[in-house]
Amino acid sequence: MMAWETSIMRSSVDALLPGLPAGKRILNIGFGMGIIDAMFRETQPSRHHIIEAHPEVLKHVEGSPDCTFGKDWEAGGPSEGAYKIHAGKWQEVVPRLLEQGELYDAIYFDTFGEDYSQLRMFFTEYVPGLLDEGGIFGFFNGLGADRKVCYDVYTKVVEMHLTDAGLDIEWNELDVDMKGLEEEGKGEWHGVKRRYWTLDKYRLPIITLMG
Numbered sequence: 165m166m167a168w169e170t171s172i173m174r175s176s177v178d179a180l181l182p183g184l185p186a187g188k189r190i191l192n193i194g195f196g197m198g199i200i201d202a203m204f205r206e207t208q209p210s211r212h213h214i215i216e217a218h219p220e221v222l223k224h225v226e227g228s229p230d231c232t233f234g235k236d237w238e239a240g241g242p243s244e245g246a247y248k249i250h251a252g253k254w255q256e257v258v259p260r261l262l263e264q265g266e267l268y269d270a271i272y273f274d275t276f277g278e279d280y281s282q283l284r285m286f287f288t289e290y291v292p293g294l295l296d297e298g299g300i301f302g303f304f305n306g307l308g309a310d311r312k313v314c315y316d317v318y319t320k321v322v323e324m325h326l327t328d329a330g331l332d333i334e335w336n337e338l339d340v341d342m343k344g345l346e347e348e349g350k351g352e353w354h355g356v357k358r359r360y361w362t363l364d365k366y367r368l369p370i371i372t373l374m375g
């Protein structure tokens with residue numbers, strides 16, 4: 165993960181858990197390199213659930229000594245099942261969590277590579293049922309980030325769809341240090357298929373239940 169993304173993960177955790185209180189119930193969708201989960205873990209949550217689908221990522225979690233989210237982490241939770249990586253697509257796992265009556269104080273969604281329809285389905289069909297009163301939902305906001313005009317249009321579209329879903333949104337605008345991010349294929353983009361970020365401002369979403 166690039167430095168600018170790590171700093172966005174930091175700001176997202178600070179926004180989802182204001183004051184970083186211990187004992188919160190957290191759901192993170194998309195483990196990736198576990199950057200945001202390591203930050204969530206530092207807050208000493210009472211529940212910390214992660215959903216990850218990619219077999220290679222799951223293999224790394226289970227088998228690599230570099231990864232500290234394996235079985236020992238799960239076993240160290242305050243109760244059975246409190247700390248858990250759910251293997252599988254969120255589209256299959258989340259309905260089960262909902263059925264089990266799980267409720268969260270903070271939910272984060274970052275499944276790079278899926279299109280907007282999936283994010284919209286997640287916040288429309290599941291967030292209202294999974295987020296407890298006073299809880300906060302956020303997602304990695306890279307929507308349309310290859311052009312400012314597209315980013316602005318997505319901002320409006322997301323606002324509209326969140327309202328339809330009964331959710332309120334506030335944006336926290338952050339500066340992005342563009343050093344090394346200016347040119348396709350160069351600097352931070354060396355070896356990266358597509359320059360998926362081109363903007364010097366990041367709009368961080370802070371989403372709550374309406375009312």
Ligand SMILES: C[S@@+](CC[C@H](N)C(=O)[O-])C[C@H]1O[C@@H](n2cnc3c(N)ncnc32)[C@H](O)[C@@H]1O
Pocket residue numbers: 165173193194195196197198199200201215216217218221252253254255274275276277278
């Ligand atoms: C950009 S990474 C997440 C990075 C993470 N926020 C971090 O701080 O390291 C996206 C992750 O989402 C996972 N993913 C993509 N689609 C998914 C799905 N439908 N269900 C569960 N995980 C998914 C990918 O395998 C990948 O590990």
